[in-house]
Amino acid sequence: MKKKLHLGILGLGTVGTGVVELLLKRKQMLGDCRVILERIAVRQKRKKRSVSLPANLLTTNPEDILEDPKIDTVIEVIGGVSPAREIILEALRRRKNVVTANKALLARAGSEIFKEAMENDCYLGVRASNIASYRLIESLSFSPSRISKLIGVFNGTCNYILTEMERKGEDFSTVLKKAQEMGYTEKDPSDDIDGYDTAHKLIVLLGLSLGYFPTLDSILIEGIRRVSSQDVIFAKELGYRIKLLAIAKTQTNNLEVRVHPALLHRDKGLARLEGIENGIELRDEVGLEIGMQAPGAGKYPTATAILEDLICIARGRKLTFPPEKRKLSLRPMGKIKTQYYLRFSALDEAGVLAKISGILGQHGISIKSVLQKGRDERKAKSVPVIMLTHEAKEEDLQKALKNIDNLPVVKEKSVLIRVEEGIF
Numbered sequence: 369m370k371k372k373l374h375l376g377i378l379g380l381g382t383v384g385t386g387v388v389e390l391l392l393k394r395k396q397m398l399g400d401c402r403v404i405l406e407r408i409a410v411r412q413k414r415k416k417r418s419v420s421l422p423a424n425l426l427t428t429n430p431e432d433i434l435e436d437p438k439i440d441t442v443i444e445v446i447g448g449v450s451p452a453r454e455i456i457l458e459a460l461r462r463r464k465n466v467v468t469a470n471k472a473l474l475a476r477a478g479s480e481i482f483k484e485a486m487e488n489d490c491y492l493g494v495r496a497s498n499i500a501s502y503r504l505i506e507s508l509s510f511s512p513s514r515i516s517k518l519i520g521v522f523n524g525t526c527n528y529i530l531t532e533m534e535r536k537g538e539d540f541s542t543v544l545k546k547a548q549e550m551g552y553t554e555k556d557p558s559d560d561i562d563g564y565d566t567a568h569k570l571i572v573l574l575g576l577s578l579g580y581f582p583t584l585d586s587i588l589i590e591g592i593r594r595v596s597s598q599d600v601i602f603a604k605e606l607g608y609r610i611k612l613l614a615i616a617k618t619q620t621n622n623l624e625v626r627v628h629p630a631l632l633h634r635d636k637g638l639a640r641l642e643g644i645e646n647g648i649e650l651r652d653e654v655g656l657e658i659g660m661q662a663p664g665a666g667k668y669p670t671a672t673a674i675l676e677d678l679i680c681i682a683r684g685r686k687l688t689f690p691p692e693k694r695k696l697s698l699r700p701m702g703k704i705k706t707q708y709y710l711r712f713s714a715l716d717e718a719g720v721l722a723k724i725s726g727i728l729g730q731h732g733i734s735i736k737s738v739l740q741k742g743r744d745e746r747k748a749k750s751v752p753v754i755m756l757t758h759e760a761k762e763e764d765l766q767k768a769l770k771n772i773d774n775l776p777v778v779k780e781k782s783v784l785i786r787v788e789e790g791i792f
């Protein structure tokens with residue numbers, strides 16, 4: 369074990385403060401290793417901080433960290449893509465180890481950053497970029513066996529909103545407001561609720577396990593804005609819960625990657641996650657199945673993940689990162705096969721059900737179950753009709769929905785939510 373780590377920290381916000389607090393609490397010792405806080409870069413030096421530190425420790429110039437030859441390890445917790453990307457790459461070129469929590473950056477520039485770390489024989493710690501699965505991160509990058517299926521609930525805000533919608537029957541915007549008041553989401557919650565935060569974490573995991581980082585614009589990313597309390601309640605009646613899922617599946621050289629709300633059997637695995645809980649389930653190509661549940665965010669869980677990476681550095685652990693061995697191609701969304709939950713808003717007339725199921729049948733889609741509800745008094749004569757389908761191809765389903773939505777008896781755009789099989 370190294371006796372000393374000389375640390376430069378970029379950022380003293382939620383996570384940076386958590387790291388400093390935990391280090392001070394441990395009297396700057398990680399096992400036998402003494403951690404020396406050399407410099408901390410912030411945006412505003414005069415800002416009031418919740419940790420008291422010698423004034424000369426703070427700088428507003430990240431170069432002070434990069435150029436200090438004493439500093440051997442850099443923690444990046446400023447967030448964002450630029451200048452975080454340039455700072456991390458430069459630190460690696462200067463042969464400093466790097467630990468980062470920045471999933472948004474890793475999802476966009478992970479390949480470049482890992483390559484730089486490998487070329488410079490530096491450790492790159494990314495546990496804090498996805499704390500829902502960080503205890504699996506090392507085994508993912510070590511494992512000789514590829515992932516065959518991965519599903520994850522990676523966003524606490526979304527899981528809280530969906531759980532509350534089900535529990536209280538409240539609509540999306542009411543619960544979102546509550547989540548903001550409780551500090552579960554940023555002022556601008558779009559990264560969380562539009563699925564990007566989940567996609568960032570999924571991409572990083574795929575990079576670690578396959579050496580391949582799909583680009584954000586190459587995968588389906590749907591958030592939870594359009595999930596209605598009606599659908600949450602109907603899903604419950606059918607024995608399901610709606611979760612925002614990160615999904616990846618591999619088959620030979622084909623990779624299926626998507627982020628969207630999905631129905632999961634309510635008594636199984638990830639469906640049972642409540643509130644801000646996160647979790648992951650994965651199966652590898654030889655059938656080994658593992659899963660874990662963890663908080664999705666927060667000052668101390670994230671700071672703890674960072675300290676674990678510091679311990680790895682102190683123990684002289686080397687970075688392992690799988691080079692892309694086989695060329696993977698992303699399966700187009702139209703070609704994926706899954707089951708579907710469909711909700712139609714249709715006139716309460718004889719023959720309507722036959723018209724809808726007829727169109728589905730013409731596209732090779734068979735219906736597993738149907739739930740027809742009473743008339744909605746606010747919408748003259750229209751009733752919700754809910755169907756669960758057997759497995760069908762997405763492109764067939766989309767074509768069928770287009771035709772169904774053109775029927776004069778269908779009063780609103782139909783709702784589609786995919787149904788996913790969990791692993792546990």
Ligand SMILES: NC(=O)c1ccc[n+]([C@@H]2O[C@H](COP(=O)([O-])OP(=O)(O)OC[C@H]3O[C@@H](n4cnc5c(N)ncnc54)[C@H](OP(=O)(O)O)[C@@H]3O)[C@@H](O)[C@H]2O)c1
Binds near residue numbers: 428451665
């Ligand atoms: N918060 C969480 O629970 C959590 C969980 C997992 C991962 N993460 C990731 O951790 C990273 C940090 O998140 P956070 O919540 O700690 O952010 P934050 O509270 O907004 O803190 C950001 C810090 O970075 C500093 N900073 C910003 N730009 C800078 C620059 N150009 N040069 C120097 N300092 C700069 C800010 O300085 P001032 O203080 O002077 O403004 C602030 O101290 C992000 O990548 C985030 O995605 C966060």
